[in-house]
Amino acid sequence: MTNxxxxxxxxxxxxxxxxRGSVVVTAPDGTVRLATGDVTSPMFPRSxxxxxxxxxxxxxxxSYDGADLALACGSHSGEPGHTERVAAMLAAAGLDESALACPPAYPxxxxxxxxxxxxxxxxxxCSGKHAAMLATCVAAGWPTDGYEDPAHPLQKAIANAVVSLTGEPIAATGVDGCGAPLFAFSLTGLARSFGRLTQAAPGSDERRVADAMRAHPWLVAGTDREDTRVMKxxxxLLSKVGAEAVWAMSLPDGTALALKLDDGTKRGCAPLGVAVLRHLGVDVSELxxxxxxxxxGGGREVGRLRVSWSAP
Incomplete structure (x- = not known):
């Protein structure tokens, strides 16, 4: 582990x-191009x-594509355009809000x-993801009750996809804040998986996900959110932030990055993510x-966050 x-x-x-945090950049072939901190120990990637x-x-x-698929991948802000589409996704599957296993929350x-x-x-x-999980169960003929249980066929299929994309075994299974299973793997595995999404063949399931998110960044997050801004x-660019200060991104050529701050404080993610993009030669002048x-301090600017890092 480096500093x-x-x-x-x-x-x-x-x-x-x-x-304090860790950063990994993987090349299009999945090899590690840059690493600092601990990028090999398992962690929970959250969203x-x-x-x-x-x-x-x-x-x-x-069968989702486009906007519905983007929302299935999103951590939306609960704006009217988000919640109305989630309700429509549920209705199309013959369900309503009562079928969702995620807890009630304010936008x-x-x-x-x-x-x-x-x-x-x-x-x-996370209601978009949960609506998509329910729709998947309906499409596959699986029971919708208990869809969030790790033993459910849906979650077993998702676990298999995670293993395939990260190239790693699942180190632990936890419960995410939304109640769905959460699988632990390394930052390197997370970066590698994002690179595989953007490099996948057009029309493949992996590429459908990447294309939907990049075409509908507002549905992935919301107004003025980090994912929305960087993808626009x-x-x-493919981007998805996770709770506990996790962020994964991939450039179109499959060069990907993942970062995590040890204390889980979100405010440090944006400057670190932008710094890594800049190091990779990306124009981040608008960010x-x-x-x-x-x-x-007292409602006025008294300082700034800054990244202290000498990239190898």
Missing amino acids: PVLVEVVRSGFTESAH SNKPLQAVGMLHSGL LDETSMHAAAGPLRVTMN TVPG ADLAAPAVL
Whole structure:
């Protein structure tokens, strides 16, 4: 394991804290091109694994493409355009919100949150994935009850897809915040899987996922969210953020990256992700506010986050 990367919080010229993390970049052939920190130990990728889960669903008979498939891969903000489409996905499968196993939650979008009458399952950020899981069960003739159980045929099919895409065995199975199974593998496996999505043959299940997400970035996240912004800004980029400070991306040629901050603090992800893209020669000039987010004091800027890292 090499020295970790640091995202420093600089307030009034003084470094008050730093987020330690790890970064891996894989080449189009899946070999490690750059690594710093721990990129081989298993970790839970959280929502960064949604594109992999979607591949398992397509392998099992899910017929989604385009917008619905993008939402199945997303962690949406609960804006009206998100929740209305999730409701339509459920209705098309002959189901309603009561079939969702994800917990009720308020929208992530602040405007939508203030307009909400209360927390709902459909406004939970993972409801698109859960609606797709239910639709997959209907298509495959599997029971919808208990679809979130690791022993369910759906979750076994998803686990097989994860193993195939990462090139690693699943080290542990946990429960994600949305209630669905969560599989542990390395940052290197996560990066490698994203590279395989963008390099896959047109029309393949893997490429359908990558193409849907890149064509509909707002459905993957929402207004002003990181995934939305970077996919709109960088042509052909595939991106998916996960909770606990995980982020995976792939360029069109299959060069991919994955990062994780040890303390799970999300605020350090954006500057680190943009720094790695810049190191790879990507034009990130339109992402300056993500590259060095402001630190506020009394409502005014008193510092910045900065990445302290000398790329090998």
